[in-house]
Amino acid sequence: MIEATTVHGLTAVVYAVALVVLLGWLRRVSAEHRRFCTPIVLVVGIAGVASTLVAAGVGTFTVNGSEVVVPLFVESMIAYGVLYAVMARLADVEGRALAVIVLTPVVQRIAFEVAAVSGGIVALLGLVTVVGGHLAIAAYLLGPIWTQAQAVPEQRRLLHWKARNLVLFLIGMLIVYAVISLFGVFDAFVALVIQQYMAVLIRVGFAGFLLANLDAIGAASLRPSTASGATPAD
Template structure:
């Protein structure tokens, strides 16, 4: 059987090679569309570093009766909010809505790690929080966000639809594996392998998908849709327009 350390080493190498490839790919993408790609590149790059740290045992601390891999936790705290934020930005959502899509994964990651370390009632509450967060994001994406996405050009709306479905499926699968792992269905080795495999699939797969379809984003010389989505709207006719919202 392949050692778990070998699995981590392969994962770190995959992330590093993917990050280099994505950075090279960025040079062929129009500047106004690159802004959408940076978060995906950052997610892959951070994963390369944190996986390498986990491989050599840096940041692994004993908590209660188990251990907590701090680089892995940091990786999740950065990657999932970034990817969900991109999914919201592809729908040209408001700053407030993008903030929700960034905040919910942060809560999920904290809740899951608390559940895996503390167990008991706290563990049950943590798992319930993770599942509820995923259901909340699904509701927003299939409901209000999708309804507002009707104003998008057809190609960008289709891109958002595909990105939404990809993240919901892959992260939902990761949550299912993780919950089964906490419940003791899988041993440490199987949980580690599945976690690394699905994690890489989410980060590298989503980045590759986004880069391959970035031309569908409706950004031209008239303005940057991403910046319009994350900055407050200012009505020049309002007396307080100079002060923002």
């Protein structure tokens, strides 16, 4: 059986290769577009560092019989927050609305970690927070945020729509897997491989998607909503 540290080491290599490719891609991007793309590329770099630390045996603890991998826990909160933030900024979301969108996945990630190391009502509340949070943020993005997105140029609005659907699908798929895994359906090795595959898919996949669709962003220095008199969703 392949050791867990080997799996994390291989994941770190995948992130390193992806980061080199993405940085080369990023160098050809205009300064205007980099404000959307740089945070996503940084997420890939941070994920690589976290996987390297775990492969080296740093930051893994046992709580109530369950492992808490601190580097991956911290990295995932950063990653999900950034993914949601960039997706929302494509629709010119800011202020309280942006804060809600960014903090929701962070709270979900904390709730899942609590559920994983707890039992009884605490674990149940954690799972309800994870699933309920995803449904709530989906409703918010599909409702008020999509209404606000009507004020941005058509191509950029379409990019936001694609990014939103991609993020909601990938994170939803991750939540389904994570909840199922809590019930011991997968053995430890299979669960780890699936987890790492989905982590790479979400981070590298979204970065590649965004960089491949930069033409749709256009000039974004002025808020179209201000010119049209529309009011941002708060």
